[in-house]
Structures are given as structure tokens and as C-alpha cells.
Amino acid sequence: MTAGSPAQPAHRAAYLAFDRFPSSKGSAVHIAQMADELFAAFGGGLLGVLGGGGLPGYQREGDREIVRFGEQVPNLIDRAEAFSAWAADRLRPHLATLEVCHVRDPWSALPVVARDDRRYRVVYEVNGLPSIEMAHTWPWASPAALAKIAELERYCLARSDAVVVPSRVIAGALERRGVPAGKIALVPNGAPVPGPAPRPAGAPDRYLVYVGAMQPWQGVDVLLRAFARLADLPGLRLVVCASVPERRAKPVRRLAERLGVADRVDWRFTLPHHEVAAWLAHAQVSVAPLTGCARNLDQGCAPLKVIESMAAGVPVVASDLPAVRELLDDRVHGRLVPADRPAELARAIRILLEYPDEARALAARARDRIAAGLTWGHSRAALAEVYRTITRRDDEGRWC
Amino acid sequence: MDEEDRVTPCDVTTGFFVLGHCGRPAVAGCPSCGKPVCAHHAGPDGLCPECADRLAGGPASPYDPRWARGYRRTYYSESSRAYNDTTWYSSFDDYDRGGFDAGGDYSFGGGDFGDGDGDFGGDFVDS
Structure with a gap:
């Protein structure tokens, strides 16, 4: 009893x-x-x-x-x-x-x-x-x-x-x-549509952000390979807000070292949810590089990272999967790129960085979409x- | 040190999604675990809520390795009756279970399992 x-x-x-x-x-x-x-x-x-x-x-x-x-x-x-x-x-x-x-x-x-x-x-x-x-x-x-x-x-x-x-x-x-x-x-x-958040302490001037866990289907490896192709962009860093403890990120950190990008990646582990919102809000681009595996394609998913990024008003680049298409339209609320293609991912990120007005317009429409129908x-x-x-x-x- | 500094705060964890400590002035120490508890959280005999719950009938020694096994055996019996199959629910054999041992190199992603503290996590299904 x-x-x-x-x-x-x-x-x-x-x-x-x-x-x-x-x-x-x-x-x-x-x-x-x-x-x-x-x-x-x-x-x-x-x-x-x-x-x-x-x-x-x-x-x-x-x-x-x-x-x-x-x-x-x-x-x-x-x-x-x-x-x-x-x-x-x-x-x-x-x-x-x-x-x-x-x-x-x-x-x-x-x-x-x-x-x-x-x-x-x-x-x-x-x-x-x-x-x-x-x-x-x-x-x-x-x-x-x-x-x-x-x-x-x-x-x-x-x-x-x-x-x-x-x-x-x-x-x-x-x-x-x-x-x-x-x-x-x-x-x-x-997701809640948050108000303005103060810039997180230690945030780089220009950064891409990834928010989430480190399972193979999340595609963090694809993101790192894409990031390696953006090495020519001065001062651009990648912030990984991992929802898992540091030891779970060992394989992807080893990959970052092998790709030569480790010194341009900032890791933040198991941040409280409200702090993640601030990291999202001040990023240049939020990336959801989900892979085209059975888990994402056959079973499906509903990535909170995409919804929360849209709500935060940060431009989103995500994998073009059916489950993601339910959340955003390509070139309307963000950019969708083929899954598992680092070169395509890097290209989409680069274009958003080079056309900030267009990126801001995408982000504003995405935020409106969340407010209109995808809040909690x-x-x-x-x-x-x-x-x-x-x-x-x-x-x-x-x-x- | 003024009077306010000497007040021991209640150490009971509170909150739903964001957890914190109660912080009200403690009126007693839990006789079971020693945790300071306020009047609001002190249960019968001054017990903190966790100890009151445990002593109300929880397993006597949850760290006894036989505990989960005993639970399982009882539960197999009950659930297999409900399932109208007396053998089905115990059908995960040693070979099946062997693929889910903690601590291997491959447990890194843990999937959605194993993201807790320690290697014995078991949480499941991220979005």
C-alpha cells in the first residue's frame, strides 16, 4: 500500500x-x-x-x-x-x-x-x-x-x-x-511568444544556435559539417544549447575537433528553459538539422526547437521533413533544406546571414504564425x- | 548577526516545472531525515512530506536490489492475468534485455533514455 x-x-x-x-x-x-x-x-x-x-x-x-x-x-x-x-x-x-x-x-x-x-x-x-x-x-x-x-x-x-x-x-x-x-x-x-530578453552573459556578437538533445537523429553532426563550410565568415560562432549533460556530447565534440571547428563552438549544457529562450532570441539563425531517418520520417516528430525558435523571432533553417513542413512554409516562415546535406545547410545559412532584412521578415512571419495558432x-x-x-x-x- | 539571519528556512522542495525550496521559517526538523520543515510542510509527527509518504507504506528499502525484482514478479502476475496470457509479459528474456544494459559506448546518445544524472537514466521520448 x-x-x-x-x-x-x-x-x-x-x-x-x-x-x-x-x-x-x-x-x-x-x-x-x-x-x-x-x-x-x-x-x-x-x-x-x-x-x-x-x-x-x-x-x-x-x-x-x-x-x-x-x-x-x-x-x-x-x-x-x-x-x-x-x-x-x-x-x-x-x-x-x-x-x-x-x-x-x-x-x-x-x-x-x-x-x-x-x-x-x-x-x-x-x-x-x-x-x-x-x-x-x-x-x-x-x-x-x-x-x-x-x-x-x-x-x-x-x-x-x-x-x-x-x-x-x-x-x-x-x-x-x-x-x-x-x-x-x-x-x-x-510555445509562448516571449517578450524581449536580455542578451545572455558571454554571448558572442554573431552566432548560430542549436537547441536540443544529442541523439543521432538530431543531426548535430550535419550541422557541424555545415559550420565547417562557414569558416570564412569572420566572428561567426556556433552555440550549442544541449539539453543533456556534457558527457552525452562527447562524440559530437570529438567530431567538432576533427572538423577543425571546435574553437568556434560554444557549449552550454542543461540550461534552464528560460535561459535557452534568451540564447535563441539573440542568435542570427537557429538551426534544426534533423536527419532523414526512420525516426523522423516514418514515425514523425514535432520539434519544439523549431516552434520555440519561431516564437523567439529568430530566423530558422530546418530540414525539409514532412513533420517540419507542418510547422513552417519554406521561404515564408523560414528555410527548409534537404536533410543530411551539410553543403545545402551551409548555403541556406549563408544566404540568411547575407540578407538580414529578408531573414528578419521570415522571422517576423514565423512569430506571427506561432502567435496565431501554435501557442501552448x-x-x-x-x-x-x-x-x-x-x-x-x-x-x-x-x-x- | 541579526534575528532574521538566524531563522532556518524550510528545506522542502516546491514548484511544478521550476523547482525551489520553500524558504518559510522552519518550525521543526524532520525526525526521519533531519530536514528543516515549516508549519505548512510538517506532517504528522513533524515528518517532511517525502518521509511521510515513504513511511505511509512505501517500500521498506528501495535500495535493496530485490525490491524491483519483487515488484516485477508481482506485477507480471497481475498484468498477465489482465492480458489473458500468463506468459507474455515476462517474455523479455535475457537476450532481449542484454541490448539495453547501461554503460556501453553506444549509450552515448542514450536516445531519450539515459539523459538523467548518472548512467541509469531512463527517461524517454523527446520532442
């Missing part, structure tokens, strides 16, 4: 994610917005996430409880399964009152969907599919193991009441896996509608 803390009322809503929260990653921004909307709609709730790194195992914030799984289980599958069991245990005291459980991955979904006696509805938010992403990031994972994970995903998706995706590409990928289109709701990512307010309104729809009951109290 691990009830919430003493005197805590049973919750009507729960949000579970096999993800560390809070953190400097884009996923944490997303969790904050989605969970906040859920808890606003249901008068509080239970947030179950990963902890560690000094985060408290338990917090109570008014009508919200935050519980964190902090056990150091070395093997990922062992850890994921232990998380599932822990989450099931944490939910147990609330089973009689829960109305909505919002989950973010198969390991948080399993303890929620596997109960035949459940009285609550399940929203499965799919930002990515581990069976695809882990093929990139865990090269020793066997095809058989990935197939079992895909089966777990299929099982959880089939038993969810609504599936929320941030991009139409991901929706298409799920439909190909058999998820009915009528069950899928598009809730795009968003828009996202949360769409999510609230999903909650309303799935919790609607008929006159006899049954789910509609």
Missing part, C-alpha cells in the same frame, strides 16, 4: 511518464503543459514520473501530488518494468475516483490499460514510439526485442480511449499500425476538448 501522503484526497486524474521531470529537455516542457491542463480540468491530480539527480521522491503542491521513481536499475527494460509496477502501486489508492489517466509511453500505459475493472478513461500521448527510436539509440537491441516492444505499444494503443499526437506524420504512422483514425486527436506542440494556449484548448469528449456520459452514466 502506497497511498498518497496522509490526508491527501483521492485523485480524479493522473499523468504518468517514464521520463524525468522537471528537466532541461523539450519533453519536460511538454509534460508541464499537458499535466497542468489535466490537473486544471480535474481539480488536481497525481503526477508519476522519473526522479533521481536530487529531485525529491514526493511533493505536494496544493491539490497536486508529484511522485518520482528514483531507483537506479541499470538495465533499461528492467527499469521500465519496475516503473510500471511502481506506477500501478501508486495508482491503486485512487482507482475508485480516477476519471482520466494520461500516459506518455508504453511503460506508463501498461499499468493503466491492463486493468479490466477500470472505471477511468485513458489518453495515450504518442510523441514517439520506442520500438522505432530505440533501434537508433540502443544498437545492441535485437530485432526480436524491438518487436516485443512494438507489440506492447500495439496492445496499449488498442486499449486506450484516445490517442493524442503532436503531428500528422505521427498520426499517419499510428494509423498504419492499426489505430483507428477516429481515435487519434492532433494536439500540436506550442492553443495546444491546451485542444487537449481540454479531448478530455471533455472522452469523459462525456449518456443519461445513464455510461461513457458515450
